[in-house]
Structures are given as structure tokens and as C-alpha cells.
Amino acid sequence: MLVLSLWAIPALIFVIYVVRLRPAKTAAEDSVTRSISIHRERLADLEAQLAAGSLTEAEYKSFRLEEEKALLADTGHQQAMTRGDSRLPWFWAPLLMVFVFALASFTYSKIGAEKAVNVQQQFQQISAGEEIQPEALDQALNDYQTLLESQPENIEGWFQLARMQMDLQQYEAAYNSFAQVLSELRKVDHNADDEATILAYMGQIEFSLGKLEQSLALFEESLQFGKSNTALGLAGRVAYELAQYEKSIDYWTQLKNANPNSDTQIIDGFIEQSISALKEQGIVYDPGTQVTVQISLPAAWQGLTSDAILFVYARPVGQRMPLVAKRLPVTGQQMTVVLSERDSMSGAGFEGLDEVEVTARVSLTGVANQQPGDWLGDVAIAALSESESSVSVSIAQP
Structure with a gap:
């Protein structure tokens, strides 16, 4: 069907050209011929009026100049049409059609349409549950890859x-x-x-x-x-x-x-x-106390650059120095982070504490120390009475 279309469309265009444009061109030529005849009649009439004394010499020259300009323009149009006919006579039309057909066939076979149709047909057979030989399936994938390249x-x-x-x-x-x-x-x-x-x-x-x-x-x-x-x-x-x-x-x-x-x-x-x-291996695994932190960021997190870093940390209640901390890339609006003894900054971890403050911060530059413009999180209290605790922290833009 696609091949038929590629051949039929140029033929249709040519028919439209013959049926519609040729009569239009003939009509245009007739119009120009009539205009030239009218201008010549007006020039003859101006000479008659000058001879009869109904026009002065100055009026005659002015009117004649305008008519001659119009006559010259229409004559130029007529010559251009004549030259157009000599450059592209009717016997060129079949040659033009052959060229269009050749170009369409080349585009179809070389640029990808033919391969696209073949791949589509192969995948239709596969999706329809038809029995496909392994070689045919490999060929379908190879053709698809060639098309995608x-x-x-x-x-x-x-x-x-x-x-x-x-x-x-x-x-x-x-x-x-x-x-x-x-x-x-x-x-x-x-x-x-x-x-x-x-x-x-x-x-x-x-x-x-x-x-x-x-x-x-x-x-x-x-x-x-x-x-x-x-x-x-x-x-x-x-x-x-x-x-x-x-x-x-x-x-x-x-x-x-x-x-x-x-x-x-x-x-x-x-x-x-x-x-x-x-x-x-002789190793006793002891995860120690863990705090699971559910982080929520504003929707604008997607506009952050690759330099932005999320810091999540826990500290003694009322103090500023973190006990444990994690440094992570910002990867989503909702993130889950687990703080444990292995994230200790001093080796002491949560030792001797019943509860800690947990908070988070997005550093726009990746710097550990807080900077103007950083996104700050609220503070949540995590109880350490159990080995595992969970809190939620929301981060807001300044």
C-alpha cells in the first residue's frame, strides 16, 4: 500500500498541474495580450487628441509616458511567459515524473520507510502468536536495531x-x-x-x-x-x-x-x-541502634543541580554537634535514610542517650557547614529505647 502511494501521489500532482495550472496560465496570457492591445489603442487616441488640439503638448507627453510605461510592463510579462514555455516544454513532464518516482523509491528504500514497514510486519506476526523461527526473530530484532541506528x-x-x-x-x-x-x-x-x-x-x-x-x-x-x-x-x-x-x-x-x-x-x-x-568468619554482627528517617522535599527538588547534597544527622537534644550523619545525593522528593552506629562521627554513636534530635538539610553547594540559601528541615525527636526507631523530617525552601 505504501509503495502504491509513493507512485500515485506524484502522478496525482502532475494531473492537477495539467488540469488546473495550464488553463490558468492560458488565461493569464490572454489577459496580458488584451492589456497590450488596449495600451496601443490609447496611444493612438492620444495622438489624435493632440492633432485635434484637445490636449496641450505637455499633457500629451505626460499621458503618453504613463501609457508607454504600462505597455512596457505588459510586454515584459508577455516575454517572460514565452520564455517560460521555451524552458519547460511539455515533453519534460514525463521526465519530471520519472525523477519524482526515482526519488520517492530511493527515500522509501534507503532512508528507512521500507525497513520500518518490514519491522512492523515482523512484530505483528510475533504479537499475533504466529509461529516464528528463531532466525526470523533474530532478523526482526536486527532490522529494528538497524532502523534505530x-x-x-x-x-x-x-x-x-x-x-x-x-x-x-x-x-x-x-x-x-x-x-x-x-x-x-x-x-x-x-x-x-x-x-x-x-x-x-x-x-x-x-x-x-x-x-x-x-x-x-x-x-x-x-x-x-x-x-x-x-x-x-x-x-x-x-x-x-x-x-x-x-x-x-x-x-x-x-x-x-x-x-x-x-x-x-x-x-x-x-x-x-x-x-x-x-x-x-568470627565476626559478631551488631547493627546497634538504628533510626529510620523519612525525608520529604519540596517539588522544586527537580531543579537542583548535581552539586546539591542532602545531609541527614542526629544530635543530642538541644545541642548543635551531630553524633551520626550521612551525606547523600538528592534523588527524589521522598527519601528514606537509615542512621546507625556505623554513621558515627566520633565512634561513640548513640551511646548513653535515650533520645536524639534528627534533622536534615540540603546544601546547594555540597558544603558540610550551613550556608545562606540552604534548604532546612524541621527537627524530630527519635526515642532510642528500642533498637529501631522511625521519624519524619520535612525540608522547606528558604
């Missing part, structure tokens, strides 16, 4: 290709496609969660390929942009495989805290496995 900015297309490649366990190809998505995504305004999702997919691929260290690095980068159950769970799994047991406990604990209403029995089992592994 001419459209590198097509983020949605590259993402769809990456997901299909990943589902078919074409991991290396999927990784490259996700890398293309990430590259293009970072060139435009986007949601931080989207970046986190792509990084998590890339981490899963590296894990499937057995590249554990690269996988963990990607999951950790993903978690800087947004907390997802997938990234937290798999980061804990990869850390466990790398014998980084305390880190695996930390990620699985964050996963548990992020889903307080879910059945955490499986997560608790994973944590126990890491604790047992540490025990076999």
Missing part, C-alpha cells in the same frame, strides 16, 4: 529493543541498547526514577553475565537516583555473592524498611544468612 534519539524505541533482547537472553546486545537509552536520557530533562530504572536493568544484565563487581556498582549507582525494591534486593544478593556480608545486610534492611506492610520473612531469612556467614 538512524534514530539514535528514539529513547522509547531503544528501550523496547533492550527489553526484548533481555527477555531473549541476548544480554550483551541488551546492555548496549540500555546504554544507548541512558546516554540519550541524560541529554534531555528526565525523571531521576527513569535513570535509576535503566541502571538497575544494566545491573541485572551484568549479574546474569557473572560480572558481579560491575553489577553491584550499577545497582549502587541506581540507588543514588531512586530506591526500588529490585535494586535493593539484587544489590543485597550481589553483595552476598561477593562476601560483602555487612553491605548485603544493609541493603536487605533498607528493603525491609521500605516495605513495612509486607511479609518480610524471606528478607529476614536473607539477613540471617549474612549474619551466619559473618559468624563463620
